[in-house]
Amino acid sequence: MSERPELSEAEAFAAEHALGLLTSAERRQAETRMARDAVFAGLVEAWRNRLDSLIDAIMPITPSHGVWAGIEQTLPVNDNAADSRGLRFWRAATVGSLTLAAASLTAAVFLANQPPVIIHPVPVGQLLNASLISPSGAPVPLFVAAYDPVRKALIVTSLVQPGKDPAHVHELWVIPADGKPRPLGFIEPGKTKTMPMPEALRNSLALGSAIAVTVEPPGGSPKIDAPSGPVAAVGKLVKI
Amino acid sequence: MAAATTPEDLAHLMARVAAGERAALRQLYDATCAKLFGVCLRILSDREESEDVLQEVYVTIWRRADRFDVSRASVMTWISTIARNRAIDRLRARGPLAYADQVEDLEIPDGSVSAEALLVTAGEVGRLHDCLGALDDRTQTAIRTAFFDGVTYEALGHRMGVPLGTVKSWVRRGLAKLKGCLSQ
Numbered sequence: 083m084s085e086r087p088e089l090s091e092a093e094a095f096a097a098e099h100a101l102g103l104l105t106s107a108e109r110r111q112a113e114t115r116m117a118r119d120a121v122f123a124g125l126v127e128a129w130r131n132r133l134d135s136l137i138d139a140i141m142p143i144t145p146s147h148g149v150w151a152g153i154e155q156t157l158p159v160n161d162n163a164a165d166s167r168g169l170r171f172w173r174a175a176t177v178g179s180l181t182l183a184a185a186s187l188t189a190a191v192f193l194a195n196q197p198p199v200i201i202h203p204v205p206v207g208q209l210l211n212a213s214l215i216s217p218s219g220a221p222v223p224l225f226v227a228a229y230d231p232v233r234k235a236l237i238v239t240s241l242v243q244p245g246k247d248p249a250h251v252h253e254l255w256v257i258p259a260d261g262k263p264r265p266l267g268f269i270e271p272g273k274t275k276t277m278p279m280p281e282a283l284r285n286s287l288a289l290g291s292a293i294a295v296t297v298e299p300p301g302g303s304p305k306i307d308a309p310s311g312p313v314a315a316v317g318k319l320v321k322i
Numbered sequence: 323m324a325a326a327t328t329p330e331d332l333a334h335l336m337a338r339v340a341a342g343e344r345a346a347l348r349q350l351y352d353a354t355c356a357k358l359f360g361v362c363l364r365i366l367s368d369r370e371e372s373e374d375v376l377q378e379v380y381v382t383i384w385r386r387a388d389r390f391d392v393s394r395a396s397v398m399t400w401i402s403t404i405a406r407n408r409a410i411d412r413l414r415a416r417g418p419l420a421y422a423d424q425v426e427d428l429e430i431p432d433g434s435v436s437a438e439a440l441l442v443t444a445g446e447v448g449r450l451h452d453c454l455g456a457l458d459d460r461t462q463t464a465i466r467t468a469f470f471d472g473v474t475y476e477a478l479g480h481r482m483g484v485p486l487g488t489v490k491s492w493v494r495r496g497l498a499k500l501k502g503c504l505s506q
Contacts, residue, residue, distance in 0.1 A: 088495070089494060089497060089501065094497065101469055101493075102365075103473070103478070104474070105414065105476075106411075106414040106415075109411070109414070132450070132500070133450070134398075134399045135450045136450065137357070137361065137399075140364055140470070142357045142360045143359050145359040146373060149359075149373050149376055149377055153377050153381060157344065157347075222334075223334060226338060228341040228342070237388070239337035239341070241333055241337060245393075273391065274391075276388070
């Protein structure tokens with residue numbers, strides 16, 4: 083009978099972290115190492131994925147109703163927006179308008195005691211969202227895009243399964259009212275990307291403009307300022 | 323209880339959460355909170371503390387949603403890792419030897435099946451279960467207890483009545499065998 087070789091010290095440590103065996107000090111060490119060492123982080127992730135199905139054996143138990151309320155009251159804006167106070171103020175008020183709007187921490191405390199309200203601050207911009215669906219296929223979003231005029235960035239998420247078509251790339255376009263497509267950049271399958279938008283493009287990213295993704299050869303469309311490949315998905319920018 | 327949510331549904335929800343949509347977080351919460359609460363409760367065996375941790379977990383998901391990468395892990399793996407990590411951090415704060423009472427002592431609604439029984443019956447556990455089953459009993463117990471209860475080697479040794487070094491070598495050898503078995 084052949085005994086399996088031992089795990090390397092790094093892998094054993096990675097597996098122990100994934101399993102949850104480490105002490106507090108070792109856990110901090112493992113987390114720091116994951117942040118610095120991509121190979122080690124990959125080992126931890128591989129072990130998490132290996133052990134993943136054990137979660138199936140854990141019985142779901144419904145928590146009390148109060149938990150959601152607690153979450154809602156403490157929700158900050160996403161980390162990726164934390165650098166802009168203007169955005170923090172504004173986005174919390176618009177994105178959160180479906181539920182409780184919180185313009186600032188102070189306002190959140192105040193509003194926590196109020197019935198749900200929608201705040202309309204002086205608009206400094208408007209977050210625009212687009213769900214991109216295939217023009218011919220099922221009405222399921224393949225890409226989700228949000229233009230943030232305060233950060234002047236487009237946040238795009240691809241819901242396309244990676245590895246399906248490695249010979250091509252997905253190129254993003256904006257098609258404003260004049261009908262002329264402008265290239266925005268590329269989005270890898272399965273990834274989320276924050277793309278800063280140069281000044282020349284910002285006016286094109288307006289309410290009603292279409293965002294489209296085309297399938298292009300590596301490096302993008304060989305044509306100047308026009309897609310060459312088929313449209314994979316398209317959607318209009320709308321206010322949330 | 324939320325209707326069945328497919329991995330694709332969850333991936334789409336995560337994308338909307340990453341874009342800052344609170345309604346999407348609510349939907350994700352409805353679809354997954356019972357599972358993640360089960361994870362926390364198994365480790366902490368304390369309802370109030372587990373609910374506190376659960377709250378932190380969803381705030382963390384909200385803050386880090388843009389770092390979720392669908393090509394590296396499923397949504398369920400990613401969020402349950404956050405839940406386990408938060409619960410384990412909380413358990414460690416009780417002290418290095420801390421471990422919660424075993425889940426069997428908890429009040430669990432009548433008619434529910436124990437985790438171990440579920441492990442045996444759940445078809446999807448399949449391969450990992452087979453490979454774990456091929457290990458000797460004490461190694462299996464050590465690995466499962468580590469995963470479900472989030473305890474340290476030291477606490478595990480205490481529980482099993484063996485020195486830390488012994489349980490460590492069981493687990494490490496077991497993990498090497500597990501990896502070999504899973505890669506076949």
